[in-house]
Amino acid sequence: MKECVVTRPRDRIVGTARSLFHKLGFRGVGVDTIAEKAGTNKMTLYRHFDSKDELIVECLRAAAMEARKFWLDIEAKHPDDRLAQLTEWIGLATQALATDFRGCDLTNAAVELANTDHPGHRVIEEFKTEHRNWLAKVCAGAGIQRAELLAGTLTTLLEGARVGRQSGARQSPPLDFVKMAGAVVESFRGKAAR
Numbered sequence: 001m002k003e004c005v006v007t008r009p010r011d012r013i014v015g016t017a018r019s020l021f022h023k024l025g026f027r028g029v030g031v032d033t034i035a036e037k038a039g040t041n042k043m044t045l046y047r048h049f050d051s052k053d054e055l056i057v058e059c060l061r062a063a064a065m066e067a068r069k070f071w072l073d074i075e076a077k078h079p080d081d082r083l084a085q086l087t088e089w090i091g092l093a094t095q096a097l098a099t100d101f102r103g104c105d106l107t108n109a110a111v112e113l114a115n116t117d118h119p120g121h122r123v124i125e126e127f128k129t130e131h132r133n134w135l136a137k138v139c140a141g142a143g144i145q146r147a148e149l150l151a152g153t154l155t156t157l158l159e160g161a162r163v164g165r166q167s168g169a170r171q172s173p174p175l176d177f178v179k180m181a182g183a184v185v186e187s188f189r190g191k192a193a194r
Contacts, residue, residue, distance in 0.1 A: 009038070009040050009044050009048065010048045012038040012039060012040065013034065013035070013038045013040060013044075013045055013048060013049070013055070014055070014058055014059060014062060015038075016034055016037045016038035017029070017034045017038075017055055017056075017059050018059045018062060018063065018105070020033065020034060020037065021056070021059055021105065021108075021109075022102055022105055022108075023102065025108065025112055026056055026108070026109055026112045026113065027112050030052075031045055031046075031052050031055075034055070053118060053119060053120070054119075056109065056113070056118075056120050057119050057120050057123055059105070060105065060106055060109055060120050060123040060124060060127075061123055063104075063105040063106055064106065064123065064126075064127040064130075067127070067131065068130075070092060071089075071134050074088045074089055074092070082138050082139070082140075082141030082142040082143075083142040083143075085138045085141075085142075086135075086138050086139060086142050086185065089135065089138065090154075090177070090178060090181045090182065090185075091178070093158050093161075093177060093181070094177045094178045094181075097158075097161055097162065097165055097177055101165050101166060102166065103162035103163070103165060103166050104159075104162055106123075106124045106127055106128065107124075107159060107162060107163075109124060110124045128155070131155060132148075132151050132152060132155050133151075135150075135151035135154060135155060136148045136150075136151035136152075138151075139151050139188075142189075143189070144185075144188050144189060145188075146188060149188075150184070150185065150188045153184055153188075154181055154184060154185075157177070157180060157181060157184065158177070158181075161177050161180075
């Protein structure tokens with residue numbers, strides 16, 4: 001007998017919205033489409049979310065939580081070895097660049113949500129700061145003197161690689177992020193040794 005998994009309407013709505021927003025953009029999808037694809041209706045959607053903007057914020061929070069899980073997995077895989085954690089982060093970033101030409105949902109939202117008062121911008125800013133701080137902690141633990149500068153450089157390099165992937169390199173291999181990020185890390189490690 002096949003086991004039937006019942007997903008709560010709210011979870012279906014968020015999962016469906018995340019998928020559609022990722023594929024088509026935050027402004028390219030309406031609540032009618034989200035409700036239909038989630039197997040529900042607008043009344044149910046609006047029972048869980050007061051507005052599309054509130055749904056967008058929930059989707060951004062879910063994306064941030066997913067990323068945090070990656071960081072925890074990296075730390076668990078390489079406990080007490082920050083250099084290995086940094087190398088793993090670079091590898092996972094490279095893998096994401098190679099397999100997903102749409103890039104980071106939070107970055108895409110930052111570009112698409114033109115109104116700077118949109119509540120999603122706060123989620124985005126907090127997450128991007130948290131990501132940079134986590135990476136700085138990893139870099140510092142790896143013995144890199146200017147860890148905050150390296151973390152900022154690596155996150156900027158990653159964002160640029162994502163945009164490059166979206167804007168013109170969809171059919172060709174992504175930029176060689178591993179080599180670029182590795183060279184940046186080595187240049188910082190070399191400065192620390194001098």
